[in-house]
Amino acid sequence: MIRQQHMTVVSQKEIAHRIFELTVEGDLVNDMAAPGQFVHVRVADSYEPLLRRPISVASYDKEKRQFTMIYRAEGRGTNLLAEKKPGDGLDVLGPLGNGFPVEEAAKKAYLIGGGIGVPPLYELSKALNERGIETVHILGFESKDAVFYEAEFKSLGDTHIATVDGSHGTQGFVTHILNELPKDFDAYFSCGPTAMLEAVQWAYPEKKGFLSYEQRMGCGIGACFACVCRTTKSETDYIKVCSDGPVFQAGVVIS
Amino acid sequence: MIRQQHMTVVSQKEIAHRIFELTVEGDLVNDMAAPGQFVHVRVADSYEPLLRRPISVASYDKEKRQFTMIYRAEGRGTNLLAEKKPGDGLDVLGPLGNGFPVEEAAKKAYLIGGGIGVPPLYELSKALNERGIETVHILGFESKDAVFYEAEFKSLGDTHIATVDGSHGTQGFVTHILNELPKDFDAYFSCGPTAMLEAVQWAYPEKKGFLSYEQRMGCGIGACFACVCRTTKSETDYIKVCSDGPVFQAGVVIS
């Protein structure tokens, strides 16, 4: 069920340069169904900024009724979000969308993330590992000071880091790492910039893959037609990222 | 000199129902020249609310570089102001306008205030007392729970309180008290709703009086012509409350 809830900030921490880890608490967490879902957050009780901001669920804990978001403070809204302190309220609409289908992985999965696309892969990796599936993490960042959750991912499986400027791990993009790795996995899951998703998709045309897309959003629940993409099915077919996605099987979305 | 300064909140206290006493610190205080001046406050670093809010200086202390405002949290802006906590920043433009001419009182002065017009009379009373002038305070409020600074004014001179509902002091308006008091003063100073200023003005046509006016403001410094009033001088004469006032000699302003 989708709820709008005034949740409470439990903690907020800058875990990399302008990257914040924000944990909030409330009953809404009970309805979270799969890694890869997102929430639509109202950052201020003001008309400016007006719209909610879509942020992925990076991890959740139903027992504690808490979930964590990881986001980059970039524009007006996310910078305001970064000012929230423990005890503050936060208006959250969610959980939204359909997450990654963990049941589609059999033995070994590649989790490929770029920048602020990395966060949802964390809960995904935990879920896959719980099912006994081996996970390999290939994560790309701008530079060393933007890298986060390396240790967390390492504790769940092999983890490879690429940075654009080479200041940490391999220099270049995740695709540079992928080229070097064996193709011995049965499913891949990816989240990041659209260009990265495209590249990953092309790299493994024969594998089962699931990609999480981004689009500018209005409502976040499927009513406004802001976030549509055409699909490969037919000339007239389209999906809404917010309610049909954000995760889609590789090969479906025309981006 | 008028400055725009990012001042620091020292304390904020609800001293009566939805009436807040807010003290801030910064060099801007050095330029305060007279009781009755005001500041133009930006309550949020947002476009909404957009405009600054004019608030009188209730008291100031140049040594501590602090001044105090007393205001009613009523609309959008003042309610946001009421959320400020010690240590928060506050964008203040001031000091603005011309204050009360303390030198115009010889021996005994009446200070007549209504509601949120009462605050500037506090600094004024202190200044008059310092000059050895006897002050009598006639203060009107809506009801008992809106009364503030009674003890403070009492420590400076005779203090009479009227409340509209009679829950404290005399029932009725300040004019009810004025009718009962001797006319043995040489100057009066008044701040409050325009209707009250009018009534006071009519009550003492023969006395020297100084009234502090309110108008909706844009710039607060005299540039936009938002806050004008016609005067009794001539058909074409007008004043700007923000820069020519807010204090004017009785009989000048047509309100």
Added chain:
Amino acid sequence: MTNLAIKLPGLKLKNPIMPASGCFGFGKEYAQLYDLAQLGAIMIKATTVEMRLGNPTPRVAETASGMLNAIGLQNPGLEGVMGSELPWLEQFDVPIIANVAGTTTEDYVEVAKQISTSPNVHALEINISCPNVKQGGITFGTDPDVARELTQAVKTVSSVPVYIKLSPNVTNIVSIAKAVEEGGADGITMINTLLGMRLDPKTGRPVIANITGGLSGPAIKPVALRMVYEVSQHTDLPIIGMGGITNVDDAIDFLSAGASAVAVGTANFVNPFVCPEIIEKLPKRLHELGFDSAEELIGRSHRL
């Protein structure tokens, strides 16, 4: 008890609050959140003869206290709307106002004729004002003669009362309103979005793929309110007012300005429960203001 009911041509509204067209889809998504029967009515997304896929993305951009959109009338087409969306909405006891769009007069006539026969469609809202379709659309709303003729054409075929949705992007909105009144309109809905644009300061490029978009939200409320105030004084048609309504006091303002009911658009995205919340708060607020019914409030600004 405060009476919220409002009677308008074709519409017996339980209350004067309804979601605005394009901001509520065909109701399905919001039905997950609350019972749609609470609403005064529902203005569904624009319907065109054929299915439309709309504009490329990005289709929305945020602005100060507002947003731009250029959805481009994406909709499943007359067949899809009548075959599946409207029947699905029949489960709720709520009148539907069908928003009709097109490129030519024939388009409008075709959609109006057919969709007005749906059992739960109680009125049509003729969208002559959408700024996001390149041909047709916009000109209908900016020329009084064209607006009059379109109104007449649609009136001839519609089985239910016809409301014309006015564009604010005009020099003289009263002249358009009078023209559609002459054309036989039963009511007016206003305003649609103001034409606007946002650039990315880094690249200098328009943020919206369609370059320009329609501005909505609190930012436009002063313009909308002024136009409702003007039009309500110069025509006898009832008005459903909209533009930036976000809370109960905004709704009160539009009724005071002369609207008989109001629609809430963009605010649904900010607070998906905004319509039921306003409906819940309205009786208390009316009571505080000394009114026994919503109806008494209509046009009070003119009487002061």
Added chain:
Amino acid sequence: MTNLAIKLPGLKLKNPIMPASGCFGFGKEYAQLYDLAQLGAIMIKATTVEMRLGNPTPRVAETASGMLNAIGLQNPGLEGVMGSELPWLEQFDVPIIANVAGTTTEDYVEVAKQISTSPNVHALEINISCPNVKQGGITFGTDPDVARELTQAVKTVSSVPVYIKLSPNVTNIVSIAKAVEEGGADGITMINTLLGMRLDPKTGRPVIANITGGLSGPAIKPVALRMVYEVSQHTDLPIIGMGGITNVDDAIDFLSAGASAVAVGTANFVNPFVCPEIIEKLPKRLHELGFDSAEELIGRSHRL
């Protein structure tokens, strides 16, 4: 070094930033705060033949990310402005753009003729768009023929280049722009305020004594930007753009959209130092964006 200078008819601007008319009085107040010689130019408050006392108060009201004003062209009249305000401004090395207003063509001609002879007035800005004067004013800005004729009349008498200030309250701003171009205008300034209104939800009464007022501030920026973008593509006249500019990126947006310089209005009330702050930040921002001069940025949105 980043070059901020811009050359426009009659104006050698040190930089493209200036305060907008009516938001800066005649400069005296802001001169207490900073050296006016920093400014690209100053657009002074509207001047009419005779002194005007303007509208009753309240004259301003706040709206979401904007404000309404109905000052009503209060000003000391031609004599006062030429006799005292303009001479006072001569102490600053900054070109003055005199804003000219009136009720009849003769009024405009009279003010233009005289004020254009002041030594520090380098250009006129003809305010055919003020929504707050009841007769005249507004209609000049909404009819292309009337706008053309007024432009011609003013051009005939003016000793300095003439910029026409356009109203956004029109169906087709390009047609007005083209008309004033035909009339011989040297440039365009745009936009003036959008006509709007605010009610007090408690009483139902308009907050502004004049009932309606002009909407300005960040709320209108998307509309202003769209109009500058359109007009700059359809006329050869240089444009001084304005509407909601509050920071350096807003200024960048207007230049990108096709303005050759920009004016800052309402933002002066929020931050009295906004103009010098934008001027200070502009070189660094241009450099970051990869430009060596402000001029290169002009109209870049069209070239992408």
